[in-house]
Amino acid sequence: MRAVIMDAPGEVRIADREDPKIIDPTDAVIRITAACICGSDLWPYRGVEEVDHTLMGHEYVGIVEEIGSAVQTVKPGDFVVGSFVISCGVCEICRSGYPSKCIHAEFVHAGIGTQAEKARIPYADGTLVATPGQPDEDLIPSLLAASDVLGTGWFAADAAEAGPGKTVAVVGDGAVGLMGVLAAKQMGAERIIAMSRHPERQALAREFGATDIVEERGEEGVARIKELTGGLGAHSVIEAVGTQESFMQAIHSARGGGHVGFVGVAHEGVNLPMGEVFFAEVHLHGGPAPVRRYLPDLIQRIWKREINPGKVFDLTLPLEHAAEGYAAMDERRATKVLLSL
Amino acid sequence: MRAVIMDAPGEVRIADREDPKIIDPTDAVIRITAACICGSDLWPYRGVEEVDHTLMGHEYVGIVEEIGSAVQTVKPGDFVVGSFVISCGVCEICRSGYPSKCIHAEFVHAGIGTQAEKARIPYADGTLVATPGQPDEDLIPSLLAASDVLGTGWFAADAAEAGPGKTVAVVGDGAVGLMGVLAAKQMGAERIIAMSRHPERQALAREFGATDIVEERGEEGVARIKELTGGLGAHSVIEAVGTQESFMQAIHSARGGGHVGFVGVAHEGVNLPMGEVFFAEVHLHGGPAPVRRYLPDLIQRIWKREINPGKVFDLTLPLEHAAEGYAAMDERRATKVLLSL
Numbered sequence: 001m002r003a004v005i006m007d008a009p010g011e012v013r014i015a016d017r018e019d020p021k022i023i024d025p026t027d028a029v030i031r032i033t034a035a036c037i038c039g040s041d042l043w044p045y046r047g048v049e050e051v052d053h054t055l056m057g058h059e060y061v062g063i064v065e066e067i068g069s070a071v072q073t074v075k076p077g078d079f080v081v082g083s084f085v086i087s088c089g090v091c092e093i094c095r096s097g098y099p100s101k102c103i104h105a106e107f108v109h110a111g112i113g114t115q116a117e118k119a120r121i122p123y124a125d126g127t128l129v130a131t132p133g134q135p136d137e138d139l140i141p142s143l144l145a146a147s148d149v150l151g152t153g154w155f156a157a158d159a160a161e162a163g164p165g166k167t168v169a170v171v172g173d174g175a176v177g178l179m180g181v182l183a184a185k186q187m188g189a190e191r192i193i194a195m196s197r198h199p200e201r202q203a204l205a206r207e208f209g210a211t212d213i214v215e216e217r218g219e220e221g222v223a224r225i226k227e228l229t230g231g232l233g234a235h236s237v238i239e240a241v242g243t244q245e246s247f248m249q250a251i252h253s254a255r256g257g258g259h260v261g262f263v264g265v266a267h268e269g270v271n272l273p274m275g276e277v278f279f280a281e282v283h284l285h286g287g288p289a290p291v292r293r294y295l296p297d298l299i300q301r302i303w304k305r306e307i308n309p310g311k312v313f314d315l316t317l318p319l320e321h322a323a324e325g326y327a328a329m330d331e332r333r334a335t336k337v338l339l340s341l
Numbered sequence: 342m343r344a345v346i347m348d349a350p351g352e353v354r355i356a357d358r359e360d361p362k363i364i365d366p367t368d369a370v371i372r373i374t375a376a377c378i379c380g381s382d383l384w385p386y387r388g389v390e391e392v393d394h395t396l397m398g399h400e401y402v403g404i405v406e407e408i409g410s411a412v413q414t415v416k417p418g419d420f421v422v423g424s425f426v427i428s429c430g431v432c433e434i435c436r437s438g439y440p441s442k443c444i445h446a447e448f449v450h451a452g453i454g455t456q457a458e459k460a461r462i463p464y465a466d467g468t469l470v471a472t473p474g475q476p477d478e479d480l481i482p483s484l485l486a487a488s489d490v491l492g493t494g495w496f497a498a499d500a501a502e503a504g505p506g507k508t509v510a511v512v513g514d515g516a517v518g519l520m521g522v523l524a525a526k527q528m529g530a531e532r533i534i535a536m537s538r539h540p541e542r543q544a545l546a547r548e549f550g551a552t553d554i555v556e557e558r559g560e561e562g563v564a565r566i567k568e569l570t571g572g573l574g575a576h577s578v579i580e581a582v583g584t585q586e587s588f589m590q591a592i593h594s595a596r597g598g599g600h601v602g603f604v605g606v607a608h609e610g611v612n613l614p615m616g617e618v619f620f621a622e623v624h625l626h627g628g629p630a631p632v633r634r635y636l637p638d639l640i641q642r643i644w645k646r647e648i649n650p651g652k653v654f655d656l657t658l659p660l661e662h663a664a665e666g667y668a669a670m671d672e673r674r675a676t677k678v679l680l681s682l
Contacts, residue, residue: 092571092573093573093596093597093598096598097598098597098598098622100597100622101596101597101598101622103572103573230433231444232433232434232444242619247615255434255442256434256439256441256442257434257437257438257439257442257631262619265619266615266616266618266619267616268616269616270614270615270616271612271613271614271615272612272613272615272618273611273612274588274607274611274612274613275607275608275609275610275611277607277613278603278606278607278627278628278629279628279629280628281439281441281442281627281628281629282626283624283625283626284624284625284626285623285624285625286619286622287597287619287620287621287622288619288620288622290598
C-alpha cells in the first residue's frame with residue numbers, strides 16, 4: 001500500500017509499505033477514505049519531537065475490509081470513524097468515560113499511522129464507530145473531523161463546563177480552538193469569545209458560534225476578557241495551543257471557581273507556577289481527548305446535518321501530495337489539511 | 342487588648358494593641374474565644390515569607406460584641422465561627438460558591454489577625470455564621486477547626502469528588518490531611534488511604550475513617566496506591582502539603598479521569614510539568630478553601646456530634662503562651678495548637 005513516511009524532520013515522502021493484516025481477534029483492517037494532517041504532526045516535522053522513517057497520521061475515516069473473530073460491532077463494508085487513541089472499551093477506565101486512558105491505550109500515531117491506504121486498528125469495538133449507512137460525499141470531511149479535532153474541541157468545551165448561561169473564552173484559533181467554539185455553541189453557551197487575530201479564522205469562529213472576538217494576546221487579552229465579563233473573567237476557558245503563554249492566558253482569563261479545559265498538547269518545558277495557580281482557584285482538566293466517548297453523539301449530529309465541522313479543512317490534497325500539505329500547514333498557509341484517497 | 346505579634350522570623354511575643362472598632366456598617370467586632378496556630382503561620386516563622394511586627398492568626402471562634410448598622414445575620418451575644426477569608430456573600434463569585442474569591446476578598450491573616458482578644462470582621466454577614474446557641478465547652482475545638490482546617494479538608498475532599506464507591510488517597514498527614522480523611526468518610530467514600538509514617542497520626546487517621554495506611558512516599562508511595570487499586574490509581578486524591586514532591590505524588594496516585602483536590606499552599610518554585618500532567622489526564626482543583634460555603638453544614642454536623650474534628654488539636658495553650666505553641670509546631674511536637682482566651 002501507499003503511505004506517508006516522515007524520514008526525518010521536514011522530510012515527507014510517499015512510499016510503499018506492506019499491507020496490514022489481522023493479528024489479534026479484536027483487530028479490524030480498514031481501507032482509509034480520508035485522513036488528515038494534524039497540528040501535532042508538525043512537531044516531528046519541525047524537529048521538536050524525534051522521528052525516524054515513521055508512518056504518519058492518526059485521524060481517519062474508512063471502510064472496514066476485514067475483522068478479527070472477536071469483533072462484534074463493526075463488519076466488512078461498514079463506514080467507520082475511529083479515535084486517535086486505541087481503546088478496549090471494556091476496562092474500568094474506558095467505562096468511566098476515559099478511553100484515552102484505557103489500560104490498553106495506544107496512540108495511533110505511534111506505530112499504526114493512518115496517512116496510508118489501509119490501517120490495522122486493534123480493539124476495533126472499543127475504538128471504531130460505524131456510521132448509520134454509507135455517508136454522502138459532503139459529510140466525509142465532518143466525519144473525519146470527529147476523529148480528532150472535533151472530538152478534541154468537544155472535550156475541551158466539556159472539560160471547561162461550557163453550557164447555558166456561561167461565557168466561554170477560547171484561547172487558540174487553530175482547528176481545535178475553532179471546534180471548541182462549535183462545541184461550546186452546541187452545548188448552549190450564552191457567549192463565546194474567540195481569541196484570534198486572523199481575519200479568516202475570526203470569520204469561521206463567528207460562523208461556528210463566536211459572539212465576540214478578542215485580538216489581543218497575553219495579559220492584554222486577559223484584560224479584554226475581564227472587561228467583557230464585568231471584571232470577573234469567563235466561566236469557561238478552552239486552552240487549545242499548549243504553550244506557557246497560552247496556559248497562563250487561559251488560567252488568568254477564568255473567574256475564581258471557573259473551569260479551564262486544556263487540549264493543546266503541552267510542549268516540553270511548559271510549567272505551571274503553582275504558587276500563582278493556587279490562588280487563581282480554577283478547575284483544570286485536559287489531556288488527550290477521550291474522543292471515543294463522544295463519537296456516537298458527534299456522528300449523529302453530523303448525520304443530521306446539525307453541525308458542519310468539516311468546514312475547518314481549508315486545503316484538500318490527494319495522499320500522494322502529502323508533502324505539500326505538511327509545508328502548507330507548517331507555513332500557516334492552511335489551518336487543516338484533508339488527505340483524500 | 343492582648344495580641345500575638347511576630348516581630349521577625351522566629352520572634353513571637355504578646356503585646357498590647359488598640360481594641361478594634363466598627364469602621365464600616367457591614368463590620369462586626371468579636372471577642373475571640375479560641376484561635377489557633379496554622380501550618381501556614383510557620384512560613385513567616387521560618388523566614389520563608391516576610392513578616393514585620395505582624396498581628397498573627399486567621400482561625401477563630403468568638404462572641405459578637407458589636408455590629409455595624411448594616412449587619413443582619415449576627416447580633417451581639419451570638420457565638421460565631423468565621424472563615425479565614427473575608428467575603429461579602431452577595432457578589433456573583435460568592436453566590437457561585439467561591440467566597441474565597443469574592444470580589445471583596447481579604448485574607449484575615451493579612452491585616453486583621455485573630456490571635457488576639459478581639460477582631461474586627463468586615464462583611465460580617467458574608468464571613469461569619471452563628472451557631473444555634475451557646476456551645477458546650479467541649480464543642481469549641483471542633484467549631485474552631487471548622488474555621489480553617491476542617492473547612493479546608495472538606496473542600497479538598499469535595500474538589501477531589503470523594504463519594505460513595507470511591508477510593509480516596511490522602512497525601513499529607515497534617516491537620517488538613519487528617520480533616521480530609523474525616524471529610525471523605527462523611528462523603529461516603531468506600532476506601533480511604535492515608536499516606537503517613539507517624540504512628541500517632543496514623544491512629545488519628547484511622548479514627549477519622551482511614552481504611553488503609555501507606556507509609557511509603559514519592560514514587561514508592563504511588564506504587565503502593567496502584568497496588569491497592571488494581572493498578573489503576575485512586576479515584577480521588579487529596580493533596581494537603583504543597584511541595585513539588587507532594588503535588589507529583591498526588592497526580593501520579595490518581596487514575597486517568599480521576600480528581601485531585603489540592604489545598605496545601607503551594608510553595609514558591611513549585612511548578613507542574615504540563616508535558617507530563619497533560620498525559621496524566623486528571624482533574625485538578627484547589628486553592629484557598631471557600632470555607633464559608635461549608636460552614637452552615639459543618640456547624641450542624643458538629644452541633645449534632647456527628648463529627649469530632651476538634652481531636653486534631655493536640656496542644657492547648659493560653660494565648661499568653663503562643664510563643665511556645667509556635668515552637669512546638671515548628672519542631673513538629675504538635676500537629677495543631679489551640680490558643681484559648
